[in-house]
Amino acid sequence: MSTTQAATQAAFDAALQRVKSLTQRPDNATLLKLYALYKQATEGDNTTPKPSLTDLVARAKWDAWSALKGTPAEVAMQRYIELVDTLD
Secondary structure (H helix, E strand, O other), X not given: OOHHHHHHHHHHHHHHHHHHOOOOOOOHHHHHHHHHHHHHHHHOOOOOOOOOOOOHHHHHHXXXXXXXXXXXXXXXXXXXXXXXXXXO
């Protein structure tokens, strides 16, 4: 792991901790972005089966994660960090 990758990973880990101690709960759209960026950063492209249309929450999460297909993990981490930095 390069120095840049290590620094990004450390900042990502710090952002994961900060998000747990936010004073206000983010809106659902922001939570969905955080979820998708986290999944892309930690697991890569979504390869899970598409959930049923009747499971609205699972489908929204699946769609958000799938929209990031092809995004490198380091880029997803950086976007996650930037999004957390905008939150209280």
